[in-house]
Amino acid sequence: MPVITLTTDFGLNDPYVGLMKGVIASLAPEARVIDITHGIDAQDIVQAAHAIRSSYAYFPGGSIHLVVVDPGVGSRRAIIALACDGHCFIAPDNGVLSLILRDRGKGAKVYRMDDGRYYRHPVSATFHGRDIFAPLGAHRANGRGLAEMGTPMDVAEMVPLDLSVGGTAADGSLTGTIIAIDRFGNLVTDVTRERLVEAGLGRAAGNLRVTIGAHTLRGLADHYQSVGPGRPLVLIGSRETLEISINGGSAQHHFKATKGSAIGIFFSD
Amino acid sequence: MPVITLTTDFGLNDPYVGLMKGVIASLAPEARVIDITHGIDAQDIVQAAHAIRSSYAYFPGGSIHLVVVDPGVGSRRAIIALACDGHCFIAPDNGVLSLILRDRGKGAKVYRMDDGRYYRHPVSATFHGRDIFAPLGAHRANGRGLAEMGTPMDVAEMVPLDLSVGGTAADGSLTGTIIAIDRFGNLVTDVTRERLVEAGLGRAAGNLRVTIGAHTLRGLADHYQSVGPGRPLVLIGSRETLEISINGGSAQHHFKATKGSAIGIFFSD
Amino acid sequence: MPVITLTTDFGLNDPYVGLMKGVIASLAPEARVIDITHGIDAQDIVQAAHAIRSSYAYFPGGSIHLVVVDPGVGSRRAIIALACDGHCFIAPDNGVLSLILRDRGKGAKVYRMDDGRYYRHPVSATFHGRDIFAPLGAHRANGRGLAEMGTPMDVAEMVPLDLSVGGTAADGSLTGTIIAIDRFGNLVTDVTRERLVEAGLGRAAGNLRVTIGAHTLRGLADHYQSVGPGRPLVLIGSRETLEISINGGSAQHHFKATKGSAIGIFFSD
Numbered sequence: 109m110p111v112i113t114l115t116t117d118f119g120l121n122d123p124y125v126g127l128m129k130g131v132i133a134s135l136a137p138e139a140r141v142i143d144i145t146h147g148i149d150a151q152d153i154v155q156a157a158h159a160i161r162s163s164y165a166y167f168p169g170g171s172i173h174l175v176v177v178d179p180g181v182g183s184r185r186a187i188i189a190l191a192c193d194g195h196c197f198i199a200p201d202n203g204v205l206s207l208i209l210r211d212r213g214k215g216a217k218v219y220r221m222d223d224g225r226y227y228r229h230p231v232s233a234t235f236h237g238r239d240i241f242a243p244l245g246a247h248r249a250n251g252r253g254l255a256e257m258g259t260p261m262d263v264a265e266m267v268p269l270d271l272s273v274g275g276t277a278a279d280g281s282l283t284g285t286i287i288a289i290d291r292f293g294n295l296v297t298d299v300t301r302e303r304l305v306e307a308g309l310g311r312a313a314g315n316l317r318v319t320i321g322a323h324t325l326r327g328l329a330d331h332y333q334s335v336g337p338g339r340p341l342v343l344i345g346s347r348e349t350l351e352i353s354i355n356g357g358s359a360q361h362h363f364k365a366t367k368g369s370a371i372g373i374f375f376s377d
Numbered sequence: 378m379p380v381i382t383l384t385t386d387f388g389l390n391d392p393y394v395g396l397m398k399g400v401i402a403s404l405a406p407e408a409r410v411i412d413i414t415h416g417i418d419a420q421d422i423v424q425a426a427h428a429i430r431s432s433y434a435y436f437p438g439g440s441i442h443l444v445v446v447d448p449g450v451g452s453r454r455a456i457i458a459l460a461c462d463g464h465c466f467i468a469p470d471n472g473v474l475s476l477i478l479r480d481r482g483k484g485a486k487v488y489r490m491d492d493g494r495y496y497r498h499p500v501s502a503t504f505h506g507r508d509i510f511a512p513l514g515a516h517r518a519n520g521r522g523l524a525e526m527g528t529p530m531d532v533a534e535m536v537p538l539d540l541s542v543g544g545t546a547a548d549g550s551l552t553g554t555i556i557a558i559d560r561f562g563n564l565v566t567d568v569t570r571e572r573l574v575e576a577g578l579g580r581a582a583g584n585l586r587v588t589i590g591a592h593t594l595r596g597l598a599d600h601y602q603s604v605g606p607g608r609p610l611v612l613i614g615s616r617e618t619l620e621i622s623i624n625g626g627s628a629q630h631h632f633k634a635t636k637g638s639a640i641g642i643f644f645s646d
Numbered sequence: 647m648p649v650i651t652l653t654t655d656f657g658l659n660d661p662y663v664g665l666m667k668g669v670i671a672s673l674a675p676e677a678r679v680i681d682i683t684h685g686i687d688a689q690d691i692v693q694a695a696h697a698i699r700s701s702y703a704y705f706p707g708g709s710i711h712l713v714v715v716d717p718g719v720g721s722r723r724a725i726i727a728l729a730c731d732g733h734c735f736i737a738p739d740n741g742v743l744s745l746i747l748r749d750r751g752k753g754a755k756v757y758r759m760d761d762g763r764y765y766r767h768p769v770s771a772t773f774h775g776r777d778i779f780a781p782l783g784a785h786r787a788n789g790r791g792l793a794e795m796g797t798p799m800d801v802a803e804m805v806p807l808d809l810s811v812g813g814t815a816a817d818g819s820l821t822g823t824i825i826a827i828d829r830f831g832n833l834v835t836d837v838t839r840e841r842l843v844e845a846g847l848g849r850a851a852g853n854l855r856v857t858i859g860a861h862t863l864r865g866l867a868d869h870y871q872s873v874g875p876g877r878p879l880v881l882i883g884s885r886e887t888l889e890i891s892i893n894g895g896s897a898q899h900h901f902k903a904t905k906g907s908a909i910g911i912f913f914s915d
Contacts, residue, residue, distance in 0.1 A: 111668075111671050113664070113668070115661075120658060140671070142664060142667045142668065142671060143658075143663075143664055143667075144661050144664035144665075144668075145658070145659065145660060145661045145664055146658070147657075147658060147659030147660065159661050162661070163661045163664060163665055163668070166665045166668035166669055166672070166776065167668040167671060167672065168668075168671055168672045168675065171668075288660070290659075290660045290662075291655075291656065291657035291659060291660055291688065292688055292689075330720065330771055331719065331720025331721055331771040331772060332717075332719065332720060332721075332772065333717075333718060333720065333721040343771060343772065344771075345770070345772055345773075346770040346772050346773030346776065346777075351772075356689065356717060
C-alpha cells in the first residue's frame, strides 16, 4: 500500500489537515499518510513548488503526493495528476508542479482529474483538500488508475509557474532569490549546485563571492562550524542549493532578509 | 482496529501529544492515531465543541475521538464517554460534547468513566490526557466496552455548554458569533446553513446582508474568486456554516475581527 | 516492528521532519514513527535532554528514540547509540542523553555509530537527521544490531551535559532552574520530587516556600483548581518535577519568567 504525502498551506492550528486524513482513512484504511509540511506560506505557490521538488525523492517509489496550495479553490481551475519519475503528484493546475516537470519531466504523463465520481460529495466550494484531493489520493492508493479517474492532457497545457528564474550575466555572475527561510533563520536560495558548477564553482570555490543587500560573503563553507560562532557563511544546503547561514545564529535576523530578496554570485579569478 | 482521533489545546511545541501517542502505542499497538487539531485556544471549550462537531463525521464509523480541553483537570469533574451517531467520544464532562448531542443525539448513550482500573497509574493531577484519556481510548480500541469501563448516566445529567446561541428577531433577522478564525484569516461563524434556509436564504440569497462591526456585506458568494482580489465576501464554508472572507487576503485583518464578535444577518425583500 | 520516536528542534514549518519520515518509510516501511516534539528551542541541548528523559518511558519497550538537536552537525562530533533501560537512543554525542544515563544508566551500553554503510549517501553537511539518524533508526527497526553498525565505547567517554545542577544549601534550601515553559505558560523546573522529598517535603509540605523573582509562593497544591481563578500555585507536574502555574492563566506572563530563571525552595518549620 503506497505512502500518501501531504504538502499544504493549511497550518496545523485548524482541523483541515485532520479532515483530509479522516477522509483518507475512511476510503483507504491501509494507506499510510506522511506530512511533508503544512507550513507553506498562505497561497505561496512558488514556495510550495520548491518544497515538493526538493522533497519527493526521499519517499518510496510509487508514493502519492497531494500538493494543496490552491488560491483558486472553487473556481474553474483544473485539478491534475502528474505521473513522473516513479511518483504520482495530485495538485491544482496552478504551476505548483512545474519544477518537477522541468527537472524530472522525461516521460511524464499528466491527467485532468475531472471524473467527479471519485470526489467526495457534496463538494464544498472552499475545501477541495477534503472533498477532492484526499479522495483522489485514497482511490489511487487503492489501485485505481489515473486514466480511469481522469482525462489525459498534454504536459504543455499545464499552467506554468510564474517564476523569474535567476539569470546569468555576460561576466559569468549569477543572480538568485531567497525562496524560503527555515526555523533556524537559514536563507534557502534557488541557486542549484548545478548552476554553480556550470558557472565555475569547481574551478574557484575559494573565490566565490555572494552579495546580499550591502553585504559580501566570501568562500564556500563545508558546514556551519567551519566559521566561528556568530559568523556568517555560505554553503550548499541539504536541498542542494546555495544557503546563507550564521553559525549558531539566524541569518534572517543578521541580514534582515526576507523571502523573495535577490542575491548575487560572483567568481573572482 | 478503529481509528483514535485527538482534539486538544496542547499545541505541538510541548511533548504532551507525543506522550498520549506513546501510551496508546504501548496499550493498543495496532490502533491508528490521527490528529484532528491541537490548536484549540487554551481552555476554550466552545471552540473545541464546534471543532469536534464539524469534524468527526469525516472519520470512519466506529472511530474513537478523544477531546481533551480540560480546564478542570485534577478536580472532581467527571470523565465521560458518549456513544453517538456510530462514533465514540471520550472527554471531560464540561460541555465539550454538547453540540454533538444537540445535533446528533438520537439514541446516544453516555457513561461516567469512573473505573480506575483502566487508567494509567500513578495518575498525575495535571495531565489526564496521558494518564486517563489515552488509556481509555486504547482499551476501547482493543474492544473493551464502555459499560465495562464506566457507569451509565443520563444524557440530561451531562454538564451543558455555556453557549449563547444566536437568536432570531421578530423581523426575521439572525445574530451569530465568530467561533474560529483560521490560518487564512477566514471568519468562521456558528450560523448554520439550516438556520439560513429557515430564515429565508433559499428565497432571496441575492438579498442577504451580513453586518460585521460597521461594515455591511451583500449577497452570498459561491467561492473565494467570485469577487475581485482583496474584496470581501460571504459564503457557506466547508463546515456548512456562514464564513466571511477576503479573496486572497485576511478578513481577520480587514475587519479587525476577533473570536466571539457578533454578526448580524438580514434578508431584504 | 518497534516504534521510532522523533525529538528535534526542527519545528513543523519546514519539510525537515517529513523528509526524515520519508527516509524511514523507504528503508523500514513497517516501522511506526511517533513525534515526541519538534518544538525544542533551536539548538537547546539542555531542554532536549530534559524532554527525552521525561518522555521515553511512556513508549513501548524496545522503542528507538532519535534525538536530533545538533548544533555541531557536519563537524567531527560523533553520533552515538545508547542502549539503556530497555530502550534505544540515537543522538549526536553532545550531552543530550546525559540525563537518561544519570538517572537510568545501570547496565547501559553505548556505541559510536561510525559505519557509513548504514548512512544515506551522499551525506549532506547540514542535515544528518535525514542522512544519518533516520537511516540508522530504520536499520535498527529492521533488526540490525547496534554492534553491527557501530563501535563500542565507554559511557565515561560520552560528552557530558553542560548543566548547572541546582544545589542544596547548608540550611536545607534548594535552588532550581526553569527548564521549559509550556503552551499554557506553566513554568517547568528541574527540581524533582525526589529532591524535594529528600529535602523534607514529606514532613512539611504545607510549609514549602518557593521564590521566583521578588515573589514568594507558599504551600503545594494538588491541582490547578486548588486555588481561585487567576491565583498562582506550586505543584508537582506530570514530569514529576516542581511546576509553577496560574489557575486559568499564564505563569509565564504573571511572573515575566524566562527559561533559565532560577527559583529558590525553602522549608520553614
